[in-house]
Amino acid sequence: MAVSMEGKIAAITGAASGIGLASTKALLDAGATVVMVDRDEEALARLTAELGDKAIAQVTDLLDRESCANMVPEILEKVDHVDILYCNAGIYIGGDLIDTDTDSIDRMLNLNVNAVMKNVRDMAPHMIERGVGDIMVTCSIAGHFPTHWEPVYAGSKWAITCFVQTMRRQMIPHGIRVSQVSPGPVISALLADWPEENLRKAKESGSLIEATEVADAVMYILTRDRNVTIRDMLVLPTNFDRL
Numbered sequence: 001m002a003v004s005m006e007g008k009i010a011a012i013t014g015a016a017s018g019i020g021l022a023s024t025k026a027l028l029d030a031g032a033t034v035v036m037v038d039r040d041e042e043a044l045a046r047l048t049a050e051l052g053d054k055a056i057a058q059v060t061d062l063l064d065r066e067s068c069a070n071m072v073p074e075i076l077e078k079v080d081h082v083d084i085l086y087c088n089a090g091i092y093i094g095g096d097l098i099d100t101d102t103d104s105i106d107r108m109l110n111l112n113v114n115a116v117m118k119n120v121r122d123m124a125p126h127m128i129e130r131g132v133g134d135i136m137v138t139c140s141i142a143g144h145f146p147t148h149w150e151p152v153y154a155g156s157k158w159a160i161t162c163f164v165q166t167m168r169r170q171m172i173p174h175g176i177r178v179s180q181v182s183p184g185p186v187i188s189a190l191l192a193d194w195p196e197e198n199l200r201k202a203k204e205s206g207s208l209i210e211a212t213e214v215a216d217a218v219m220y221i222l223t224r225d226r227n228v229t230i231r232d233m234l235v236l237p238t239n240f241d242r243l
Contacts, residue, residue, distance in 0.1 A: 006031030014089030022215035072122040112156035
């Protein structure tokens with residue numbers, strides 16, 4: 001049975017584009033209020049004006065230590081509680097490890113792994129006090145399969161898979177569900193960094209999905225009865241042949 005999202009309050013990182021924006025729109029359509037977290041202040045201003053009063057802008061740079069630390073307190077100044085934290089922001093690095101500079105590795109791990117852990121750590125006490133909540137994370141099929149053309153990205157997503165599934169167990173006694181969604185290749189800005197040959201083949205073979213299709217999976221996870229947890233949902237293009 002689907003549970004209504006009417007009146008729920010969600011906070012979504014990376015909400016100004018891609019999966020974050022698609023999930024924002026889906027939740028708004030379902031009657032929720034969404035705090036849209038992103039570093040792109042201009043995009044947030046434009047989008048919240050378009051999406052209406054239930055879309056609230058929160059400018060946060062998750063790669064800035066102070067800005068990241070202030071995210072949850074600033075969100076809770078704008079809304080009186082948060083039912084759903086969706087850690088979606090992330091970046092991509094493809095190619096051989098030896099061709100990747102160490103600054104890019106640090107940046108990816110700080111956003112894809114460290115910021116997620118910090119955001120969950122900062123929001124968890126609020127949800128524990130309320131005795132209810134949902135924590136969602138965008139993972140990837142790369143967190144389940146050793147994708148040899150993207151070892152840094154895959155490594156970050158394997159780490160997140162472990163983090164989500166350990167935190168899921170920690171939060172059970174507090175009434176908080178912790179889940180992840182693991183898409184295959186999604187048509188988004190992240191694909192701009194794919195190896196050109198892989199991207200060409202994926203486009204030609206129909207091995208890509210839309211961000212809205214991932215948002216559909218997110219909504220399915222969030223709208224289950226509280227006695228059900230979807231630990232992870234893999235959402236793959238039908239023609240995807242890497243798993």
